[in-house]
Amino acid sequence: MAEVKPIITIDDIEKLDVRVGTILNVEDVPRSTRMVKLTVDFGEFTRNILVGFKQEREDPTEVIGKQAVFIVNLGPKKISGEVSEGMIFDIGYQDGIKPVLAIPEFPVPNGSRLG
Template structure:
């Protein structure tokens, strides 16, 4: 069992319509690369079955060897975020990395067993 943390306040309520706007899918991290000129960012190439995306994440300082630790794994991603330029690279989504906001070493949100890449949450 893990240590307890002080729970953050619950955010304001949203509607099911708000939740339906978020496209969350399972993707496989097929490649992890460093982002030049960034102490925090890594660049992931993620396979979603019918499409591939480049997604950046600030986990370089959170993990000893991000490539060895997450490459080849499935995880949950938001795929309908507007592209965002960071450190000269464009990110086309967001990975669910659990724990950062609560000050613990983050872990990936992953399916409990293998599923096809591109499967949607919900």
């Protein structure tokens, strides 16, 4: 098991804008062996978020229509010619197991914030 990371403060957590969004579409990123582009509905806005699903899932499109948890206030980052506007939370990747989405217990309005 991984060691617990260093202690942070509540102020560190409050800097993150973590919201629930529904995955509307999954597109291949042709210039990448790992990345696909998710189009995610956050209620009042939509974002494109790149994720490494190509090697993690047989069919990356299986997540279309699912709600998941994302960080929406990361600065845009260009990866393999595409711009990513956030980050998905998944569970397991860093521990070497097949990742699963961090999802709400039951459907909530898109854009709902954690905290």
